[in-house]
Amino acid sequence: MAKVARIVCLMMLALTVGFSNVSAEESLPPKLQQLTDEAYRCYSARETDNYFEVVKKVKDATEFSPYQETYYRACSYEAIYMFEYVDRKKGVQLAHDIYHHAKANNSNVGMYFATFSLGTIREQSGNMGLAEKSFLQALKLKEKYLPKESASPCYLGLCEVALHRKSYEKVKEYARLALDEPGIIPMNQITAWSYKCLARYNQGDSLGFEEAYKERAQLIAEHGGQGGLFGELINVYQAKNRKQWQLALKRAEKLIHQQNKCAQKASIYEHMGDYRQALYWQKRTRAVIDSIQSSEARSQMNEFDTELSITYAENETKEQELAKEQTMLGAGSAIALLVIVFLAIYGYRSNKHTQRMKTVNSKLQQAYDQLEETTKAKERIESELRIAREIQRRMLPHVFPRRRDIDIYAMMTPAKEVGGDLYAYALIDDLLYFCVGDVSGKGVPAALFMAEVTRMFRTLVDGRLQPNVIATRLNHALAEDNEQGMFVTMFIGLINLKTGHMEYCNAGHNPPLLDGEFMEMEPNAPIGLWPELDYEGETINDMHGKTLFVYTDGINEAENIHKEQFGDERLQALLKQDLGDARQTSETIHRAVEEFVGDAEPSDDLTKMCIKMHN
Numbered sequence: 001m002a003k004v005a006r007i008v009c010l011m012m013l014a015l016t017v018g019f020s021n022v023s024a025e026e027s028l029p030p031k032l033q034q035l036t037d038e039a040y041r042c043y044s045a046r047e048t049d050n051y052f053e054v055v056k057k058v059k060d061a062t063e064f065s066p067y068q069e070t071y072y073r074a075c076s077y078e079a080i081y082m083f084e085y086v087d088r089k090k091g092v093q094l095a096h097d098i099y100h101h102a103k104a105n106n107s108n109v110g111m112y113f114a115t116f117s118l119g120t121i122r123e124q125s126g127n128m129g130l131a132e133k134s135f136l137q138a139l140k141l142k143e144k145y146l147p148k149e150s151a152s153p154c155y156l157g158l159c160e161v162a163l164h165r166k167s168y169e170k171v172k173e174y175a176r177l178a179l180d181e182p183g184i185i186p187m188n189q190i191t192a193w194s195y196k197c198l199a200r201y202n203q204g205d206s207l208g209f210e211e212a213y214k215e216r217a218q219l220i221a222e223h224g225g226q227g228g229l230f231g232e233l234i235n236v237y238q239a240k241n242r243k244q245w246q247l248a249l250k251r252a253e254k255l256i257h258q259q260n261k262c263a264q265k266a267s268i269y270e271h272m273g274d275y276r277q278a279l280y281w282q283k284r285t286r287a288v289i290d291s292i293q294s295s296e297a298r299s300q301m302n303e304f305d306t307e308l309s310i311t312y313a314e315n316e317t318k319e320q321e322l323a324k325e326q327t328m329l330g331a332g333s334a335i336a337l338l339v340i341v342f343l344a345i346y347g348y349r350s351n352k353h354t355q356r357m358k359t360v361n362s363k364l365q366q367a368y369d370q371l372e373e374t375t376k377a378k379e380r381i382e383s384e385l386r387i388a389r390e391i392q393r394r395m396l397p398h399v400f401p402r403r404r405d406i407d408i409y410a411m412m413t414p415a416k417e418v419g420g421d422l423y424a425y426a427l428i429d430d431l432l433y434f435c436v437g438d439v440s441g442k443g444v445p446a447a448l449f450m451a452e453v454t455r456m457f458r459t460l461v462d463g464r465l466q467p468n469v470i471a472t473r474l475n476h477a478l479a480e481d482n483e484q485g486m487f488v489t490m491f492i493g494l495i496n497l498k499t500g501h502m503e504y505c506n507a508g509h510n511p512p513l514l515d516g517e518f519m520e521m522e523p524n525a526p527i528g529l530w531p532e533l534d535y536e537g538e539t540i541n542d543m544h545g546k547t548l549f550v551y552t553d554g555i556n557e558a559e560n561i562h563k564e565q566f567g568d569e570r571l572q573a574l575l576k577q578d579l580g581d582a583r584q585t586s587e588t589i590h591r592a593v594e595e596f597v598g599d600a601e602p603s604d605d606l607t608k609m610c611i612k613m614h615n
């Protein structure tokens with residue numbers, strides 16, 4: 001009887017509304033409209049506490065109401081705000097919750113917002129390929145189920161993908177499409193003009209930037225808020241466009257998004273020629289990117305993406321089934337025909353159920369096969385990483401010269417499977433070349449960059465060049481076509497073992513300690529960021545009887561479980577003591593750092609080199 005009743009209901013629905021998926025929302029009640037307007041205002045103004053309070057009221061008022069678009073839209077922007085400004089893991093979980101809610105309620109509207117949320121989170125995580133896939137999928141869902149919904153958020157997401165790829169004409173095209181969408185909200189209008197500003201700035205169109213900035217400013221004046229999704233960032237670009245560097249720094253300090261703040265400060269200091277500060281903020285930017293692209297967050301998003309893909313396939317099957325049911329149910333209303341239709345549908349549904357079960361079993365088998373392939377791939381990757389770690393280990397010297405005049409020892413412990421730190425030395429007659437370096441980032445990309453730097457250093461040393469010349473040539477080679485913006489800080493030294501004279505060049509690296517005191521030196525830029533630089537070298541007349549300790553910032557910036565750093569003072573206090581020969585000194589420092597870190601997870605590679613020159 002339940003099946004018969006459902007078929008009768010289906011027939012009635014077919015006759016009355018034709019299974020229309022078009023939203024019934026036309027306009028919101030005044031109080032609800034006021035709440036949503038306030039939510040958008042708080043979002044734009046970054047009033048975090050107020051925003052979450054208002055958005056909760058919107059969700060409570062709409063979850064079990066006819067206003068499902070409003071409910072899922074509120075959930076979507078809440079997830080994005082949480083991810084970008086508060087807690088990334090919670091943001092992914094909120095987006096996941098939208099998906100589960102939509103699936104439980106068989107809501108295509110909800111599926112659209114879940115897909116859009118995932119695309120936005122992927123874009124903010126730097127995964128542009130999959131972000132583009134999500135935005136395009138969301139556009140298809142919108143066109144199919146939400147013809148009255150504005151597509152501007154999806155086009156703005158595609159703007160960000162194109163901006164990341166430096167396709168500035170595409171940025172302007174997507175921004176135009178967003179602005180042409182009917183029903184675009186003021187915040188998205190402002191964001192679209194923000195993208196036009198960025199595209200024109202990056203194309204060197206100073207006048208075009210000012211025109212777009214004026215349009216954006218006018219919209220902000222009309223509608224209020226702090227500048228859409230970009231907030232103060234476009235104001236930073238305006239100051240940069242006018243070469244007002246101090247104003248740009250002042251505005252950059254107001255940026256809430258840490259990656260933007262760090263990247264903008266690095267860019268501004270670079271333009272000002274302050275490479276020491278530029279390097280500091282470059283490293284801060286890299287650290288933020290590494291935290292965003294954590295394996296845990298990627299795994300969480302990949303799981304979410306897989307579930308969405310399966311649901312898309314299931315929904316298509318359901319729609320095909322419903323379409324066939326509609327055709328059969330519309331044949332007539334006579335009782336006899338109803339019985340015939342019922343029997344036909346019953347048989348069809350039984351057959352379809354069998355087919356669906358076969359499909360589900362097939363999908364399960366595919367999932368199991370995929371899991372097996374994933375497991376094998378993971379094992380293969382782990383094996384390859386072990387091999388890479390061994391290759392990297394062999395690239396670093398482990399045998400050191402035994403001489404009466406010099407004692408040298410170095411060691412490197414990577415934080416991950418492979419590391420980005422490096423050290424090397426070469427003994428050519430009575431000339432000792434040596435270096436210690438720290439590549440930006442971690443993992444395989446840093447390891448590959450490290451291998452290239454090490455190889456080039458050894459090649460340049462064969463030419464018996466001075467340390468500053470080695471740094472200059474390394475920089476020229478590595479800065480060419482360096483689209484990833486990777487760099488390496490290095491301390492390069494050359495000691496004449498006969499005279500004790502040392503020449504050195506510090507390329508943005510931590511200052512070494514000489515007899516327990518930090519060395520003061522020229523603030524050269526790191527290697528690989530800015531081409532055409534000439535590096536300055538320095539000298540120490542006599543190294544006899546002195547101890548030089550060169551290290552990477554994994555030592556002094558090592559953190560314990562309380563987020564306290566090992567620090568310069570602890571390092572200096574240890575090196576003011578007699579810790580034995582070069583090997584004993586290095587190992588003592590290493591043990592001290594490990595004991596300090598304790599159960600905390602290592603955050604960076606630990607590399608140190610000790611050189612003691614005897615009288």
